[in-house]
Amino acid sequence: MNKKPSNLMFFLSALIFTALVFQQSEVAAANYCSAIDTVPGCHDSLKLAAENDFRWLGKDCCKVVYAISYPCFLDVLHGRNLDINFFKSICVNVIGPITFV
Numbered sequence: 001m002n003k004k005p006s007n008l009m010f011f012l013s014a015l016i017f018t019a020l021v022f023q024q025s026e027v028a029a030a031n032y033c034s035a036i037d038t039v040p041g042c043h044d045s046l047k048l049a050a051e052n053d054f055r056w057l058g059k060d061c062c063k064v065v066y067a068i069s070y071p072c073f074l075d076v077l078h079g080r081n082l083d084i085n086f087f088k089s090i091c092v093n094v095i096g097p098i099t100f101v
Helices: 004-030 033-036 042-050 059-067 084-094
Strands: 073-077 078-081
Touching: 033 042, 033 059, 042 059, 042 073, 042 078, 042 084, 073 084, 078 084
Parallel strands: none
Antiparallel strands: 073 078
16 A cells, blocks of 8 residues: 555645645734734733633723724734624623713
């Protein structure tokens, strides 16, 4: 029995999978929600909120989250990127709707 074709298929599938993973992380890095960094501690409080710890999430941070109108991703844990809409739903449930005056 010849194992060369199965080894080649395994190698090619591993190569394709690796390329897809790196491509996804590059896209997420390119669409980083940079507005989050304008409020001190906001990024850290959103990271904690992603893990169900809402104690540090404040109105100023949620105002910035609500104001982001473009699709972007926030890195919360070692390559785990979450869409800004995820954090918008957290802010609505924890802080409630915010009116901009």
